[in-house]
Amino acid sequence: MFRVLQTCKGVHPLRFWPFLQACCTFSPAATTSLQFISDGYENENKDLDFKLLFSSCTNVHLAKRLHALLVLSGKAQDIFLSTGLVNLYANLGDVSFARHTFDQIQKKNIFTWNSMISAYARVRRYHEAVNCFYQLLLTSRLQPDSYTFPPVLKACGNMVDGKKMHCWVLKLGFEWDVFVAASLVHMYSRFGFLGVARKLFNNMPVRDMGSWNAMISGFCQNGNAAEALDLLDEMRLEGVKMDPVTVVSILPVCALSDDILVGILVHLYSIKHGLESDVFVSNALINMYAKFGNLGHAQRVFDQMEVRDLVSWNSIIAAYEQNEDPITALGLFKEMQLVRIQPDLLTAVSLASIVAQLSDHRNSQSVHGFVARRGWLMEDVIIGNAVADMYAKSGSVDSARRVFEGLPVKDVISWNTLITCYAQNGLASEAIEFYHMMVAHIEIIPNQGTWVSILPAYSHVGALQQGMKIHGRVIKNCLYLDVFVGTCLIDMYGKCGRLDDAMSLFYQVPRKSSVPWNAIISCHGIHGHGEKALKLFKEMMDDGVKPDHVTFVSLLAACSHSGLVDEGQWCFNVMQEKYGIKPSLKHYGSMVDLLGRAGRLDLAYNLIQNMPIQPDASVWGALLGACRIHGNFELGSIASDRLFEVDSENVGYYVLLSNIYANVGKWEGVNKVRSLARERGLKKTPGWSSIEVNNKVDVFYTGNQTHPRCEEIYEELEVLTAKMKSLGYVPDYSFVLQDVEDDEKEHILTSHSERLAIAFGIISTPPKSTIRIFKNLRVCGDCHEATKFISRITEREIIVRDSNRFHHFKNGICSCGDYW
DNA sequence: GTAGGGTTAG
Structure with a gap:
């Protein structure tokens, strides 16, 4: 190698750069050679083209070689070259190496400092960027310039820091620099000080595209859709055209404000002006269409992209995952790996949610391992929460708890996830206990998600007094008009026997979606007020609210509890004919229950026989229950035979059958059921009952002997x-x-x-x-x-x-x- | 040789 390099003496370094790339490590001989060459090279040509050399370093490995070359040739303290190196490392994403290089430089100038500060800002190490700025003020005799402030302003994490920085800008007189001014505008709008931002924006003597975008994106990131669109109009009137940045800022707002029309117009504009080729624009389009549930359009944008980056893949995977198509999402994840795009934390978040939807325990563990191996659980609370939620949804309560315990930082969503985990796995008391643990941590402030997770637990055990306390807090936090919290409260009052309170709440919350309607209809149903439930359904139709499959499950149950056979059949027909909803097993179960209870066992049996889908245990169980009420032993034994074919685990059905035998005096039958149950070693759902006395819920399990x-x-x-x-x-x-x-x-x-x-x-x-x-x-x-x-x-x-x-x-x- | 405004999340 020595000889090869020797013959290259005097040759431009770039010429043998491929050769350097091929050398994996520097041998001592190669090191000497490099030094020899660069010394010799310098002797002949003073102006090395290091700019080209820098740009040819496409990874950190090559950057380190160049760095070594510079050190060996004694140029490491050259202020131009060393600052270039800091930038090179920063551009390649290795900010710690940039810092290391920065620290080695003895005589730094303002370029050096600016490079370091922007390096931190670029990788979002904002705290360090601000620290570096103060270090510049305190330890050097240099003065910040107009290049210093934009990254520092971006790095300000709160308004206190932001205002301080604004003072420095004014003190040093950079407020008229168009970059600095735009950064100020963006900073104020980011923190919601839209008035201040607007004033600064209006006072700008020169506005370039960046200034407009700073203002518009400020509104957008605040979710202030109307003002953002107004500003867009203003921009258009002044003859300024949207660029890719404007488009990318505005698209998420269209999704947020449910404005598909503007979204499509912006898409058309992008096509017309050739902005679609910008990866950011296409990515934003995929995300927007996904939020509108329009997977076809999202997929089309994705398919038409010439270059796809990590965000493109994450977006299309999330699109399917969030629209409840985990299978396609998983397929895309595999495809992404085939084209060798490395997944990141956000990919993993989608992956966790995909597996949660598939409720697959084995896959849960592999996703957990995948995330843990990369150290992401320690890095970001979001992925930790997603993994805990994944376990929760697949019913692995203990695993979810372990993930929660292992999180280095827990936020309010971590707590909400665990409360929901307990509540949705039938462990209401544990959910309540967990909520109390959460409240003891004063740094955790409960939010909308907390109420939505704890209220169903209170409904479940009938903790009316405690539920009412939450209602109080909800009013204090002005969340009583939130559809989801409101619906949980309706459900809580209804299930705790306070139908009047449920009704008055119902008329307070927004009723555009089916969610609150379903809750109030269901509440009337379980109280046996079928007529009222039907009346509410008619009111719902008059209001133009579209019922969903849940609405009809509640309605059919309501009719069943009140013995409204004709009305139930009417609902069953309306559901299919008017709303095109295919009956699910739950609907069939309710219909069999309705017909069966009313003594129309023949109709019920007939319905089962003509079902287009395979009846499950709940359907046969409903028939068996009806046979018990009406003492129909023959049909009961048919039902139980079929029932035990599909589910022999549920002990409740054995009790029912035993009761049917007993009612007709067939005691051997009773004994037979008993021995069958014993043989099959049934797993019992432990029965419990609860009662709330003096703000405290007591839970009793069957045979409980531990109560004080x-x-x-x-x-x-x-x-x-x-x-x-x-x-x-x-x-x-x-x-x-x-x-x-x-x-x-x-x-x-x-x-x-x-x-x-x-x-x-x-x-x-x-x-x-x-x-x-x-x-x-x-x-x-x-x-x-x-x-x-x-x-x-x-x-x-x-x-x-x-x-x-x-x-x-x-x-x-x-x-x-x-x-x- | 250094700068602002941009997409994805539990």
């Missing part, structure tokens, strides 16, 4: 049972699946969670006051009977909300007409 007032509760139940028996109560053992003696069966029935909760209510509230109980499963038939007696004996109203509906017990009668 446990003894009193069982004593009370014993007294009650004796009184009930004297009034004619006979325990119905067919609701007990365990194969034990009758005494034991009676004990099992007595220790059902709903009875423990009722007994606790009786001993801890004033006589004759109303008792409200919440049960996570359907209320047991024997408990239903017993509660009727208890309401008579204690002269109390007892309201039990189970997983299906409200049961209102008064004077020994239940509002559901015993069709539980």
